[in-house]
Structure formats: structure tokens, C-alpha cells
Amino acid sequence: MPLLALLLFVSRLFAPDIATPDSLHAQILQADRQLFAAAFDTCDAAKAAARTTDDLEFFHDKGGKVASNRSDFQASIAQRCAAQAASGGPVLQRRLLAGSMEVFPLQQDRALQFGRHRFYEVQADGHARLTGEARFVHLWRRVNGQWQVERVISYDHQPAG
Template sequence: MMKLPVLLLIILSSATTMFSQEAPTSELHRTLKEKDSLLFTVGFNTCDIRQFEKLVSTHFEFYHDLGGITKSKADFISGIKNGLCQSEYKSRRELVRGSLQVYPLKQNGVLYGAIQTGSHRFYETGKNKKEYPTSIAKFTHVWLLENGEWQLSRGLSYDHQPYPHK
């Protein structure tokens, strides 16, 4: 009689560890944190369009809770190049420390991608103004291994909230 609850507990605990997030020290977590940094710290923050061209999949789609859907890599890069990078103010994105989580995606035991989630803050610097925080939001990215390279296939940016000004 007691064996069934113990067996159920063993099954549930092993299922949890099989599908849990990657440890921050794992190679997968470190790799995708590096890709996030290239995409945002280098690409977004400095308008280095080459980062987007290298890291974004040709099958890319982006979903933004305030800006709508972008259905192609070309449209996404064009929006950054002709929008964000041409604006009067400079934007900067910062990953919220400790918020990044990575979940592997496998098929038949073989890694083919990963889901990356976290929170990020956005800042602006206006003409003759000091940088100030504007918002905080959540993101979810689906990264796929395409020809041995990590490519951002889907991006979701949501729950944008004004940054609490103190």
C-alpha cells in the first residue's frame, strides 16, 4: 500500500529533473547568455546590425505586446535599423541580473534548441540629457540549432511596465 505513493514520488521527482532549467554554470546556459549579450549589449545597444544578421534565423518571428508582430528577419532588422537606430534618443537594454533561465529542447534525446526567458530593463538618453530608466519587461526567446549555429527563431517581448521612478 505504501509502495504506490513512494513510486509516484520517485517518478514525479525524476520528471522534474529531466525537464528543469539549465544551471547557470552549464554550457548551454552560458552559450545562450553570450548570444543574448551579443544580440543586445552589442547589437541593440550600439546599433550593430551585423549581430542581428548573424544571430537571427531566416525563419524569425517577433511578438511584442506594444509593437505587434514582425513576421520576418528582414522586417525585424529594417525596423531596428530605420527605427531604433535613427531615433533622436539612444536606447539601452540591460538584462536583469539573476533573471535569465534556459530550458533545453530535445527530440529523441538530441538537443535541437532551447527556450530562454528573463526580464530586461530599458533606458534612454536624450539629447543633452542623462540616461534614465524607461521600462521593464519580460522576454522569451526560442533558439534553434541551425547547421550547428544557434539562431534566434522566435522572440516575445511582453509585460512592458513603466520603470518605477524613485
């Protein structure tokens, strides 16, 4: 019996660092929040881009392939934020629908995230107007301990109803 305990202990020392499903869900939720807070709430294109891999690909059902790499993504965020600031109009906000997110572990430090989100225009007085809803699939990759989105598929965009 002591030999079995020793083997179990040693196997844990050399086992890959695989998060439990609950832990992985929490990690991806946190990474998702950081990505979208930077892209929408603070309009920090560089910070949003830092949450992506260099080889990011972003596919959108209404716009096709909208980014082929991190630089494309950063430029797209910067352009949207500049236009938003120049117009003095409402700020675009993204909200993950509670209970819609599913996360599945993949090999090689990757995770697959499915979910639904809603988009709002937030006026200067704080009033938020729902503009639409969509589904998404994100492929995340852990790079140097940080989850970065590697592939994005944004689809089934529906206007507010």
C-alpha cells in the same frame, strides 16, 4: 567489466552533442548578449539580424507581430537606429536583469530562454534613465554551431516606476 567500459566509451562517441545545463545557460547568455549588443549598443542591424533565423517571428504585447522574418527584424532595427541618430537624442540600451534568466534545453538543437530586461535612454554624458521593464521568451535554434533566435515574445512591458 572491460566490455561495459567499452560500451560506455562508444556510446559517448555517437551521442548527440547536448550541452550540460550550465554550459547551455552560458551559451544562450552569450548569444543574448551578442544579439542585444548589435541591436542596441552598436546599432548594427545586419549583425543583429545575423543572430536570428530566416523565419524569425517577433511578437510584442504593445505592437503585435512586429517581425515575420529576418528581413523585417533587420529593417526594424535599422529604422530605429536611423531615427535615433537623426534626432541626436539618447541611445536606447537594454540590460538583462541579473538572476532573471532561465534556460531549458529542447530537442532538435533548440533552447528556451525566459527572463526580464530593462530599457534605458543613455544621454551623451553617459547618464542612463530607466524607461521601462518587460518579460521575454526566446526560442533559440542552433544553426551551423551558432545559436540564433527563432521566436521572440516580448510582454508585460511596464513603464519605469
